[in-house]
Amino acid sequence: MTFMRLDFSLLRSLASKCAACVLLAAGPAHTAPVVASPSTPAAASTVIVPYADRPEVQQWAHDMAKRQHLEPTWVMSQLAQARFQPKVAKFIMPAPSGTAKNWTNYRARFIDATRIRQGVQWWNAQQDWLTQAETRWGVPASVIVAIVGVETIYGRQTGTFRILDALTTLGFDFPSGRSDRRMFFRDELAAYLQWCHREGRDPTGVLGSYAGAIGLPQFMPSSILKYAVDFNGDGHIDLMQQPADVIGSVAHYLAQFGWQPNMPTHYTVRPPTDAQQLAELMGPDIQPTFTVAQMQARGALVDQEGQHHAGPLAFVSLQNGNDAPLYLAATQNFYTITRYNWSAYYAMAVIELARELRQARAMAAAPQQRPRTPDR
Structure with missing residues (x-):
């Protein structure tokens, strides 16, 4: 990831x-997928088409080599060794x-x-x-x-x-x-x-x-x-x-x-009891969007440390199966970790x-x- x-x-x-x-x-070595022969039913006869012999691969290799200033023959020689x-x-x-x-x-x-x-x-x-x-x-x-x-x-x-x-x-x-x-x-x-x-x-x-x-x-x-x-x-x-x-x-x-040095990644938060307010907070997903005041106006209570956070926060919910979710007020640094792998669970x-x-x-x-x- x-x-x-x-x-x-x-x-x-x-x-x-x-x-x-x-x-x-x-x-199979040096081959593309098994492709049915056009003259016979797939179940009766198949042929192996190497990547280097496929027209769309050849065209892509030519165009890519030109864009990247690479030698087309070198690019094709590498693709000829690729296998499905x-x-x-x-x-x-x-x-x-x-x-x-x-x-x-x-x-x-x-x-x-x-x-x-x-x-x-x-x-x-x-x-x-x-x-x-x-x-x-x-x-x-x-x-x-x-x-x-x-x-x-x-x-x-x-x-x-x-x-x-x-x-x-x-x-x-x-x-x-x-x-x-x-x-x-x-x-x-x-x-x-x-x-x-x-x-x-x-x-x-x-x-x-x-x-x-x-x-x-x-x-x-x-x-x-x-x-x-x-x-x-x-x-x-x-x-x-x-x-x-x-x-x-x-x-x-x-x-x-x-990444912001010395910024926490998240704070604990108590979710609102109103379903509509909860939906509003969860709408932007992991993108920091709300100030602390905006979260509180929608019924969410950020912990004491988070009360002093100056930047935007995301309201993040980590599901726990049949148990209660874990709710977080996530900062820019939490969001930055999700750029490495786009998942709050990963972060x-x-x-x-x-x-x-x-x-x-x-x-x-x-x-x-x-x-x-x-x-x-």
């Missing part, structure tokens, strides 16, 4: 992003309709002992880079570490699909049954080939999520081009092997999308993991109390 990160109901969690994008790829991945087409489909959202269950997927323990270890190991990033962009180290933890558990789950296959599959064989995103993924494929060419990478050698997200922070290729940084100054942007680049890129991304998971990481580090750093010697 950043990229212009992709929402698809918590894709990496969704992810997500992400953290969930680790399923194995499968499919049926699992990619399957995994990109949304969850079945009627699936109830449950914040408690969602939280449990990402706030666990493994992520907390490994997050503290990763934070300690990368302390210098995290401090530099926080000083430069104002994004707390805990938030950066939490995003990497939610996305890939610090590199344990970065995905096993060839990015070339995933993006070509979704760019030219996006499944029916949901809104058509072929153009989006063709743009990501173009960005991916441009990045590989610029970095001298083999486009067939990069692995990632089924949606094309790359590295520890699960950036989409267009986000690598726009927001990733060479934070360690070695001349390359490496989100797979260089923690410095991962840290700098996440911090830069959030700063570009409006709150990052915020909660960041809090747990801070507490775990503080406990580990606190001097151990020596046991009292019994009086003699």
